[in-house]
Amino acid sequence: MENKVGFIGGGEMAYAVAMGMLKGGLKPASIHVSNPSPGKLERYKKEGMNTTSDNIQVLQSCNIIILCVKPQIFPTLMKEMKTRGFKSKNQLIISVIAGLTNAKMEEIFPDSRVIRTMPNTPCLVQSGVFLYSAGSSATPADVELLLQLISPCGECISLAEHLIDAAQSICGCGPAYIYTAMDALADGGVKMGLPRALSIKLAAQAFVGAGKMHLETGLHPGVLKDAVTSPGGVTICALHELDKAGFRAALINAVTTATNRSIEMRKYNE
Numbered sequence: 001m002e003n004k005v006g007f008i009g010g011g012e013m014a015y016a017v018a019m020g021m022l023k024g025g026l027k028p029a030s031i032h033v034s035n036p037s038p039g040k041l042e043r044y045k046k047e048g049m050n051t052t053s054d055n056i057q058v059l060q061s062c063n064i065i066i067l068c069v070k071p072q073i074f075p076t077l078m079k080e081m082k083t084r085g086f087k088s089k090n091q092l093i094i095s096v097i098a099g100l101t102n103a104k105m106e107e108i109f110p111d112s113r114v115i116r117t118m119p120n121t122p123c124l125v126q127s128g129v130f131l132y133s134a135g136s137s138a139t140p141a142d143v144e145l146l147l148q149l150i151s152p153c154g155e156c157i158s159l160a161e162h163l164i165d166a167a168q169s170i171c172g173c174g175p176a177y178i179y180t181a182m183d184a185l186a187d188g189g190v191k192m193g194l195p196r197a198l199s200i201k202l203a204a205q206a207f208v209g210a211g212k213m214h215l216e217t218g219l220h221p222g223v224l225k226d227a228v229t230s231p232g233g234v235t236i237c238a239l240h241e242l243d244k245a246g247f248r249a250a251l252i253n254a255v256t257t258a259t260n261r262s263i264e265m266r267k268y269n270e
């Protein structure tokens with residue numbers, strides 16, 4: 001049987017994942033996207049994907065469903081399924097929704113198999129991370145199918161479900177932390193007289209290069225940091241400023257708070 005992949009909610013995350021899948025060779029005609037606002041669907045249509053404002057149409061016609069609505073909207077979707085008498089049967093239900101657990105999905109979709117995932121937006125440029133944790137109903141063939149679809153998005157990592165909230169707070173949210181840092185670094189460059197565009201490019205390249213240095217050498221970030229930091233040089237003066245401003249503590253607090261918020265968001269599904 002030909003796989004039909006249905007995205008419920010056509011926003012940022014769905015677009016990044018769908019585009020990653022297309023780059024992996026999935027045909028646009030195999031992708032169906034539902035979203036209530038037609039304007040949001042234009043970019044999908046442009047790529048040749050099927051679009052509709054009717055969630056139930058997508059839920060009924062696809063064997064693989066990817067839930068991509070906001071956690072706060074998920075109860076509305078469940079209500080819509082109930083009101084319109086939709087019952088999932090023998091589908092593979094994948095969620096990217098923060099805080100939505102496999103146990104809850106298994107309760108909602110008892111006759112289907114479920115996999116909780118957590119991607120990030122760089123899936124759009126095939127440099128993402130895709131965490132996944134298979135539900136007890138999912139088979140090895142389901143996981144294989146998931147991997148076949150999402151591998152083009154970037155690094156796929158299987159994770160015990162109790163670690164997903166914390167891991168999401170680094171990889172799901174992480175790009176936003178980095179963009180904020182890039183913007184601030186660029187402001188520093190502009191303050192010192194550099195053109196804005198050059199400052200942003202230098203900041204972006206610093207992040208790409210630093211990430212690649214760790215991934216390709218396997219060296220601990222502390223070792224790589226020391227290799228940049230000359231005794232009596234300029235970097236140590238800058239690092240001292242970061243320490244004084246609580247840079248490391250701020251990042252640790254960011255991950256802690258985001259993890260706790262993800263756990264708290266389970267309340268939307270109770």
Ligand SMILES: NC(=O)C1=CN([C@@H]2O[C@H](COP(=O)(O)OP(=O)(O)OC[C@H]3O[C@@H](n4cnc5c(N)ncnc54)[C@H](O)[C@@H]3O)[C@@H](O)[C@H]2O)C=CC1
Nearest residue numbers: 009010011012013035040068069070071096097098119172
């Ligand atoms: N943006 C990100 O970086 C990441 C997001 N996620 C998860 O992805 C999910 C979607 O987030 P985003 O794409 O960022 O949000 P988004 O707001 O860009 O997309 C959600 C889409 O759902 C649509 N929508 C609203 N009500 C709907 C309904 N009743 N039925 C169908 N669609 C409806 C909205 O119009 C919107 O286009 C969230 O649950 C979030 O936790 C996970 C990892 C990273």
Ligand SMILES: O=C(O)[C@@H]1CCC=N1
Nearest residue numbers: 098168169172173174
């Ligand atoms: O901000 C959020 O809630 C989503 C989940 C992880 C990244 N973005």
